[in-house]
Amino acid sequence: MQAGALAQKFGGLRMARRGLRGGIVPLLFCLALAFPWVAGDFYVRLAIEAFLLGAIALSVDILLGCAGLLSLGQAMYFGLSAYLTALCYLHVTQSFWLVAAIVGAAVALVAALLGAVAIRAKGVYFALITFGVAEIAGKVVHNTRALGGSDGLIGIPVPSIGLPGIEIALRNDRVFYYVVLVAIALVFLGVTRILATPFGSVLSAIRDNASRVPYLGYNPFWYKFLAYLLAAEVAAVGGLFYPLLRGFVGPDLFGFEISTQSVVMALVGGVGTLIGPLVGGVMITFLQSVLGSFTERHLFVLGVIFILFVRFLPGGLFGLLRRGPPR
Amino acid sequence: MIAVRGLAKSFGALRAVSDLDFDVRPGQVTSIIGPNGAGKSTVFNLIAGTIRPDAGRVELDGRDVTALAPHALAQLGLARSFQISNLFFGLTVLENVRLACQARAPRKRFLARLDRDRALADRARAILAEFGIADLADEPAADLSHGDQRRLEIAVCMASQPRVLLLDEPTQGMSPAETLAVDALIKSLAGRVSVLMIEHDVDLVMNISDHVIVLHQGQKLFEGPPAEVRNSSAVRAAYLGADHGAD
Numbered sequence: 001m002q003a004g005a006l007a008q009k010f011g012g013l014r015m016a017r018r019g020l021r022g023g024i025v026p027l028l029f030c031l032a033l034a035f036p037w038v039a040g041d042f043y044v045r046l047a048i049e050a051f052l053l054g055a056i057a058l059s060v061d062i063l064l065g066c067a068g069l070l071s072l073g074q075a076m077y078f079g080l081s082a083y084l085t086a087l088c089y090l091h092v093t094q095s096f097w098l099v100a101a102i103v104g105a106a107v108a109l110v111a112a113l114l115g116a117v118a119i120r121a122k123g124v125y126f127a128l129i130t131f132g133v134a135e136i137a138g139k140v141v142h143n144t145r146a147l148g149g150s151d152g153l154i155g156i157p158v159p160s161i162g163l164p165g166i167e168i169a170l171r172n173d174r175v176f177y178y179v180v181l182v183a184i185a186l187v188f189l190g191v192t193r194i195l196a197t198p199f200g201s202v203l204s205a206i207r208d209n210a211s212r213v214p215y216l217g218y219n220p221f222w223y224k225f226l227a228y229l230l231a232a233e234v235a236a237v238g239g240l241f242y243p244l245l246r247g248f249v250g251p252d253l254f255g256f257e258i259s260t261q262s263v264v265m266a267l268v269g270g271v272g273t274l275i276g277p278l279v280g281g282v283m284i285t286f287l288q289s290v291l292g293s294f295t296e297r298h299l300f301v302l303g304v305i306f307i308l309f310v311r312f313l314p315g316g317l318f319g320l321l322r323r324g325p326p327r
Numbered sequence: 328m329i330a331v332r333g334l335a336k337s338f339g340a341l342r343a344v345s346d347l348d349f350d351v352r353p354g355q356v357t358s359i360i361g362p363n364g365a366g367k368s369t370v371f372n373l374i375a376g377t378i379r380p381d382a383g384r385v386e387l388d389g390r391d392v393t394a395l396a397p398h399a400l401a402q403l404g405l406a407r408s409f410q411i412s413n414l415f416f417g418l419t420v421l422e423n424v425r426l427a428c429q430a431r432a433p434r435k436r437f438l439a440r441l442d443r444d445r446a447l448a449d450r451a452r453a454i455l456a457e458f459g460i461a462d463l464a465d466e467p468a469a470d471l472s473h474g475d476q477r478r479l480e481i482a483v484c485m486a487s488q489p490r491v492l493l494l495d496e497p498t499q500g501m502s503p504a505e506t507l508a509v510d511a512l513i514k515s516l517a518g519r520v521s522v523l524m525i526e527h528d529v530d531l532v533m534n535i536s537d538h539v540i541v542l543h544q545g546q547k548l549f550e551g552p553p554a555e556v557r558n559s560s561a562v563r564a565a566y567l568g569a570d571h572g573a574d
Contacts, residue, residue: 196442204417204418213398216427218430
């Protein structure tokens with residue numbers, strides 16, 4: 001009797017959580033739609049940056065939250081994508097779609113080569129390899145004169161996006177904001193849909209108990225490999241827009257600071273929730289900006305936030321809403 | 328079904344298994360018994376592809392499968408359970424079984440939405456019902472009792488529709504009543520699947536096995552039907568004698 005009542009109570013709680021979770025994404029999207037009409041230009045541009053950095057956090061979450069792989073080098077795909085985008089607009093073409101295709105293909109190639117090696121490493125070694133390769137890539141760019149060296153590439157033209165019947169000019173901040181919002185929303189929906197398949201369920205099995213997976217007849221390598229490719233492409237979407245926001249790219253885009261910051265974003269929002277890292281990305285980016293106007297020690301604050309979440313709220317903000325047991 | 332020929336494995340100076348031959352016959356329950364350290368678990372790990380042998384071969388239906396990885400062996404119809412429950416503890420009972428079912432599902436469904444795949448969920452529920460854990464379908468596997476986890480372990484194995492089932496101490500840590508229930512369960516599997524079992528509980532082994540292999544210090548001491556094993560003086564001296572001297 002008592003147990004039944006308890007089960008009912010928890011069942012109800014679970015339903016309520018699911019309802020909240022179902023409603024919260026559309027609500028956040030509506031808030032994001034309204035944002036440029038209440039905020040000034042500075043904050044609109046900051047929000048664009050937040051979405052693009054949020055894409056890296058989402059990329060971290062695909063690996064960490066869905067497949068149990070901690071990458072400390074996801075910024076590399078952001079940086080790679082940003083540099084390729086910049087080079088294409090400077091020297092090759094002004095077609096947004098052609099650039100997107102080139103960047104997508106190049107990132108897939110690099111991710112396939114690095115992924116095939118890194119995926120075979122276990123636990124902390126995967127983190128170390130991803131970290132190391134990203135650092136090397138950053139240093140190579142830093143020391144390559146043709147890529148602008150430590151100054152990076154400047155004067156990147158802002159293209160228009162050609163759609164059937166309409167040409168979207170990205171010069172207008174508000175238009176640019178909505179384009180990026182739609183792009184990130186599509187990426188989020190796409191990733192959510194991909195992970196709702198049997199493929200996604202095998203990834204969650206790998207995260208839960210990797211050593212058991214082969215005995216069901218799945219080769220974990222291919223699942224991790226595909227997750228790694230997907231994550232790289234998601235981070236690359238951020239890099240596809242970043243040069244258009246700033247007008248320049250620098251070697252720090254590959255850096256450890258962005259990689260670790262995106263891990264913190266994912267953790268604050270909630271690892272394994274997909275929406276959490278995007279929200280965490282927005283929160284951390286705005287917080288950094290506000291703190292940056294008071295103190296130069298904003299990284300210290302980021303560190304404290306990281307420790308507090310790991311200690312007291314390891315599931316992140318959206319972990320509170322998640323159905324089922326803590327993972 | 329399974330043929331083991333000249334199988335050998337050493338860990339450093341320790342010869343865990345040496346020159347082992349035996350067969351697992353279709354539709355039968357074959358058991359390996361032996362004192363602790365006899366090499367039972369090593370034999371299991373060698374057959375399931377967890378570790379590679381130093382010498383010898385394992386055949387599945389006449390095909391040499393010695394060098395195959397665990398996932399390839401599983402695809403050929405070899406399922407194994409684990410001595411210590413090895414489940415997806417963060418996933419629900421249904422999700423555990425469904426993962427095993429879907430490993431055998433056609434590839435074209437691979438990018439379909441899993442929550443819309445009724446046929447797969449129904450198949451998983453049918454298996455849960457068969458193993459008497461249908462009412463636990465939505466519980467996280469971590470919340471199950473030890474006995475139910477052992478059941479789920481076997482259910483997951485059977486969900487992948489194996490032709491050969493390796494059971495590693497299926498009654499480990501179970502109460503006598505639970506052991507009896509698993510006893511009946513394994514009996515009901517015989518005929519549908521060939522079973523190779525390691526078990527400490529000698530009574531269970533004698534009760535449900537068609538064929539028993541006695542390992543001693545990594546070598547086969549004796550093999551035959553349970554009655555012959557019981558009456559073998561060599562076996563009594565080496566192993567059963569310790570526990571069953573009064574028999």
